[in-house]
Amino acid sequence: MTAPHSAQSALRTRPQLATPIKVSLLQAIASYPAVSVIMSTTPAMRMLPVDAQRLLGMAREAEGRLAAESIPGVRSTLLSPLADLVAEAAGGPATEAIAIFVSAGTREVVHLNVPVVDRVVVDPTFATRDLVRDLHRTPRHVVLALSQHEARLFEGVGDDLRPTSDLRPASGRSFPRVAAGADAARRGRRSMHVQERRSFYRDVDRALGAYLRVNPAPLVIVGAERELAEFRGLSTNLARLAGCVEGSMVTASIADLVPRIRLVMQGYLRSRQQEALELLDQRISAKRAVSGMASAWLAAHAERPEMLAVEEGYFYPARVDPSGELLSPAVDVEHPDVIDDAVDELIEAVLRRGGWVALIEDGALAEHERVALTLRR
Numbered sequence: 230m231t232a233p234h235s236a237q238s239a240l241r242t243r244p245q246l247a248t249p250i251k252v253s254l255l256q257a258i259a260s261y262p263a264v265s266v267i268m269s270t271t272p273a274m275r276m277l278p279v280d281a282q283r284l285l286g287m288a289r290e291a292e293g294r295l296a297a298e299s300i301p302g303v304r305s306t307l308l309s310p311l312a313d314l315v316a317e318a319a320g321g322p323a324t325e326a327i328a329i330f331v332s333a334g335t336r337e338v339v340h341l342n343v344p345v346v347d348r349v350v351v352d353p354t355f356a357t358r359d360l361v362r363d364l365h366r367t368p369r370h371v372v373l374a375l376s377q378h379e380a381r382l383f384e385g386v387g388d389d390l391r392p393t394s395d396l397r398p399a400s401g402r403s404f405p406r407v408a409a410g411a412d413a414a415r416r417g418r419r420s421m422h423v424q425e426r427r428s429f430y431r432d433v434d435r436a437l438g439a440y441l442r443v444n445p446a447p448l449v450i451v452g453a454e455r456e457l458a459e460f461r462g463l464s465t466n467l468a469r470l471a472g473c474v475e476g477s478m479v480t481a482s483i484a485d486l487v488p489r490i491r492l493v494m495q496g497y498l499r500s501r502q503q504e505a506l507e508l509l510d511q512r513i514s515a516k517r518a519v520s521g522m523a524s525a526w527l528a529a530h531a532e533r534p535e536m537l538a539v540e541e542g543y544f545y546p547a548r549v550d551p552s553g554e555l556l557s558p559a560v561d562v563e564h565p566d567v568i569d570d571a572v573d574e575l576i577e578a579v580l581r582r583g584g585w586v587a588l589i590e591d592g593a594l595a596e597h598e599r600v601a602l603t604l605r606r
Contacts, residue, residue, distance in 0.1 A: 244322050244340035246386050247360040248369070255330055255337065255355045256577045262300065263332040264291050264307060265356035266315075269344045270323040281319035283347070284327070288315045290349045298565055306333045314338055330355045342367040342387035346544070350569040358573040361580075362541055365588045366498065368447060370471060372490055373437060375452035375460055376479040377421045380433040381405045382440060383483075385490060390483050393440065404440075406433055430460045438466045447471040449493050451478050451486065471497035505538050505587030512536075512603035519604070520597035522547070526556040526575055533605040534584035539572060542591045543599040547571040572600070 266287050270280045288311055295303050311331045318327055318338055326341040332355070341363045350356040367387035374381045382393045382404035393404055408421060408429035421429070441448070448467070450457060451474040461467060472493035478486060512518040512535070519528045522545050528534065531554060546562045546569055549555065559567045568574055576586050579602070594601060 244324050245338060246324075246389070247339050247341060247363045249364060251337075251339065252357055252360045252364065255335070255357050255360070256580065258332060258335055259354050260332045260334065261353040262295060262298070262303075262307065262351050263330070263335075263353060263355050264295070264311060265348075265350040265352075266291060266311070266329040267326065267345050267350070267356060267359055268328075268347045269326045272325060273323050276319050276321065276323040280323060284315055284319060287347065287349050288312065288329075291351065294349065294351050294563055307331050310336045326359065328356075328359060342389075346542070348569070350573075351565075352569055352573075354574065354577065356570060356573050358570065358576055361576055361586060362588050365501075365586070368494070368498075370447045370449060370490070370494060371437075371441065371444070372449045372451060372486065373433075374479045374481070374486070375430075375433065375450060375456050376477060377426050377429070377456055378408050379405060379479050380429075380436075381479060382437065383486070384444070384446070385487075388487050388491065390487055390490065404436065406436060426459060427463060430463055434460070434464045434466060437464075441466055441469075445469070447494070447497060449474065449490055451476065451481075451489070453477045502587065502589055502593075505536060505589065506593065508536060509538050509597075509601055509603060517604045517606070518601055520601045522558075522571060522575070522598070522600055523556050525600050525602040526571065526578075527554050528602050528604060529575055529578045529582065529584075530554050534579045534582050535603040535605045536585050536587060537576060537579040537600070537602050538587045538589050538594060538597075539576070539600045540591045540594050541588050543572055545571045575600075 266284070268280075268284055268287055271277050276284075291311060292308055295307060311329065314329050314331065314336060318329065324340040325343055326345040328339045328341060330337040330339070339360060341359060343359070343363050343366050345359045348356070369384065369386050372383040372385060372390065374383070383390050384393050385391070408425065447469045449471050450460065452460065454475055457473050457475065474489045474493060476489075509518060519525055525537065529537070546559045546567055547556045548559050548567055556571055561567060562569055579586060
């Protein structure tokens, strides 16, 4: 059976958001020239004409930079695909920002839930720092809405929250789940017995665990105070619990859930930044951290990176020496020898070598020249 026409249209026009897998695939590509066009947009069902014109202007900027380098075959391999993606994006929905990536073997459009600094980047690799920032600032999360009779599971990115039943094929561990005897309890207007509730919560927890093993993410639980306490007392899947929302909302609409979930996730993100800053202080005391771009660049390639802390708004055009280990700032950003933003490259190097990245609000790393790297033993 085919989906109704309206549902098919919705699927076609749904913005493609950043995912960890998509970001990793883009970061793995190294092929000069790799063109990144990144631009803030106004959220709308269809991109506003003024934004479409700005996007077209940025594509022309990329065309001018490539034309100046006289690269063979660039029109067919890069410029024509870029024009097609720009036209497609201009006729589709818009979020807070858009990123278009084109190389000889890649064509990708990603919508972001965070505003960006508009820029055109032509480098050996794609400019993915804003995608990493988007994953950090609006991380994918899982929401379990629970009562003593029923449990629903949602997956969210930013303010986009959807039932997991819409995202994954049905299985023996699918949601929603309803307790055995729930209908009789409702008809009799009685609470489930303690053993009935615990049996149901264990079943829900097993299904939740099965989902999180395949789709790991921070977890938010929604439920009345008693349900939350009982479920948390027996659950084995709370290692990444971001927080709880108190209230009997298992049948609430997504519109009612989203603002409550947003508050929990904002608190979760603040706590992650504080944890990163505390780790940085500990490593500095142990002489296992370096500050500044040049030192962080060298250490990321020569030692064992643990965590990179970098301010969100920090950009660093630079040249790299032939060894690839020494970095020097540059002002002639459009020169082919210049990396448009070495912070992007540094983030990718740290992730590639097993470290993790903490994007910190501007000003919080002033004493570290806006970037610091902690090191493993």
